[in-house]
Structure formats: structure tokens, C-alpha cells
Amino acid sequence: MDEKYTFALRKIALIGGIDDYIAVSSRELGDALEMSQQSASKRILELLDNEYIVRDLGARKQRIKLTPLGIEALKKEYNEYKRIFELTGHVTVHGAVKDGMGEGGYYICQKGYVEQFEKKLGFKPFSGTLNVAIDKDDIGKLDVIKGTSGIPINGFTSEGRSFGEVIAYKAKIKNLDCAIVVPARSHYVDIIEIICPYHLRRTLSLNTDDRVDVKILI
């Protein structure tokens, strides 16, 4: 019953109706809500009844804006989203330890990266990475958080070879502080490289194919 209203209120707010009166015909609102002009007209009347909006019914086009009550309703949903995406503060991905190809370790040991790790993460990584193959279900979680957060590690060129930008995320693996490193430009990463001041395999007695949970702080 209520999400119908917040959906409409949100779209009205997006086109500026949170700040001041905006001219919106019922047809235009219908387009925004993916419904007919008739249904949009009805929805507007319902919003008026519930005092979520006020209207100035001009000769040619109606002008509407949210009331404080309407704004409050949106705010409530916004706070739910903030709780979901901000106050949780972490996302956990599951996967299995894999043998590194040596590749990751080679990259991570580059002076251009190491200097940034020390400065931005606050530790000097052990000269090797732990490779974790992320479960199919969890691939994509990284994608989702990539836009919002993460610590950008700039690319650089060294000895004629270019090293791309990567994004580091502070993380925890079995309560040990570490960080995961993923390439900035790529939307499909199934193996993540984990860096840590310590030798993770030895410290946590991990063997190939052991399952691990990585808690990524966002």
C-alpha cells in the first residue's frame, strides 16, 4: 500500500518536486511511473488525499510539490538504504584458496604499487598474494561496491611497462587485517588477490582449495 506512494513521490522528487512546485502533467507522470495517464491522475489524487503532495491546479497544467510529510516518507526509505549500504560497513564474499600463478605477487611487489599501499593502507604487504576464487554467486558483489567505495591505487609506468590502476579494499580474513586488490577496469573478476603484512597461507594454515570468507569493508 505504501510503496506505491513512495515510488511516485521518489519520481516526483527526482524531477524537482521536492524543492518547489513543478509543472507535471498526469501523462508525463504516467510515463515516469510506467503507467497510463489515467492511473497517474488517480495516483496524484491519492497522494493529495494522503497529504504527501500539494497541488496548484492551473489553467493549462497542474503544478505539484511534496509536502514535508511526503519528504519525510522518502527520507524514511532513504535511511533504510543508508542502513543497508553504509551502516553495515562490510560485505562478505566467499571463495576458495587457489594457487597463485606468481603473476599477482609480481605486480604487487612493484615499487609504484608498494609505496601507495604503505601510504593508503597503512601497511607494507608481504611479498606475495593469497589468491581466492570467488564463488559464482558472489562474483558481481565487487562490481556493485566498486562504484561507491574502495581505495584507488594509481597506475604507473616502470621500465617501459605500464601498470594499470587497481582498487584496494580494506578487508578482514579470519579477523586478520588485510586488503583485496582488483583491477579498476574490468567488471568480471573471479579471482581476487589478497595482500597482508603477513604470510597469510602460513599464518592461517591455509591450503589450496580451503574455503575462506573475506569480509570487505566499505
Add this chain to the structure above:
Amino acid sequence: MDEKYTFALRKIALIGGIDDYIAVSSRELGDALEMSQQSASKRILELLDNEYIVRDLGARKQRIKLTPLGIEALKKEYNEYKRIFELTGHVTVHGAVKDGMGEGGYYICQKGYVEQFEKKLGFKPFSGTLNVAIDKDDIGKLDVIKGTSGIPINGFTSEGRSFGEVIAYKAKIKNLDCAIVVPARSHYVDIIEIICPYHLRRTLSLNTDDRVDVKILI
């Protein structure tokens, strides 16, 4: 069609299903969504069909969690809210200039306040305030933003009299930088006091009952 799903996904996320599997019976989800057990069960099947969630159907209780696709759907809505509440960066309230009772000016000139204004707002206010009676429709807008933002100005005691905490918001009135000041503890303010380095009434040639728009930066 789609907001039904995001509504359910949001509630699932709030009880922890964004991070890992959570045990939720269809009855419990029904309670959260304010619908019957049967409808919640159906909704879960729809979410599964659309690959917004995955399920582990145990013997006693099902366990579900969001897929990256489901998280992405929520993220999209979250970004809409961010656009509404953050990227706008301001809220405009409308009102009419009123004669001050001298009260506001007296308060604002207190050394305890003035020092904070200079430090936190970056200007020394003119020794008087412009009083604006907010339109009935816009009363409450302040309330809504009070929780999120504003610059707290601490209360203090001077010569045996106590001056309460107030909240200042940077604002613009006809493109002139100023700030509005409202008491921290009160949820109904119909007249706001505006402080500014200049004599606003004179600078803007304002007379009593003139209508003004105050753009509050948040």
C-alpha cells in the same frame, strides 16, 4: 512491477540478507512486508525467478540471500535517493519578511554565539536578524533536514542566563550568502532568523511582508 521487488529486496537486505544467507520463513517475510504468508511465499518464488535472490531450502527453514543482481537493483534506488537528498544540495523555503521583536537580534549578538558564527560560518553577522515567516506548506521542511545536516552552535551560560543550542544552516537569499538559525530543540519553527554580514533589509531593499525565497544549503 519493479517496485514490488525492490520493496521486498530492501526488507530482506535490512534483516541481513545482503551479506550472507539468512533464515527467513515466508511468514516472517510476510510480516515484514505486511502481507500474508502465502503472498510472501509467492513473492519469494518471483524473486528467485528473476534471479534477485538465491535460496537454500533446508529441511526446517529456508535460507535466502540477495544475488549481485538483487543488490544492484537496490543500489539503483539508493542512488536515486542520493540524487534527491545529496546532489540537490539545497532546499528552498518560501516566506514573508516580518518585523523582528528584537529578541532574535539580542540572542544573536551574544558573544558566546558570535564567536562560533565567526569560526563555523566564516563571517561576523550584522547585529540584527531578518525574520522570515515560513509559508505553512514549508514549515516542516526544516524538521526533515534537521536530522541530517546543519552546523551545531553550542549553548552556553552567560551572566546567570542560559542560551540554548541552535543549528545554523548556510543559505542564500537572492544570491547573497547568509545563514539561518533555528533552535536545536523544537520541531515547530514558523519564523526563522537570518544572519548575514550585511544589513539584509537595506541591502536588498526589503520591507515588511515582502515575499522572499531562502535557499538552504544542506
Add this chain to the structure above:
DNA sequence: ATTACTAGTAGACGAGTAA
């Protein structure tokens, strides 16, 4: 206790249309 089917019903929607 679960999940989820079927059946019946209330309500949401859009087409047609008036003002």
C-alpha cells in the same frame, strides 16, 4: 512447525470519454 498449491475475491489498471 514449514512451503506452496488452488480457488475465490477485492482492487488496481487502462480504454473510452466528458468537461
Add this chain to the structure above:
DNA sequence: TTTACTCGTCTACTAGTAA
């Protein structure tokens, strides 16, 4: 052009019930 009525359809819900 607008907004918003009536009305028929069809979807989305809940109750009852099975597994």
C-alpha cells in the same frame, strides 16, 4: 491540449488446505 470520471478486465491478494 488538459484532468478525471465510469466501467470492464485482469492481476494480485488472501483463505483454505495439502504435503
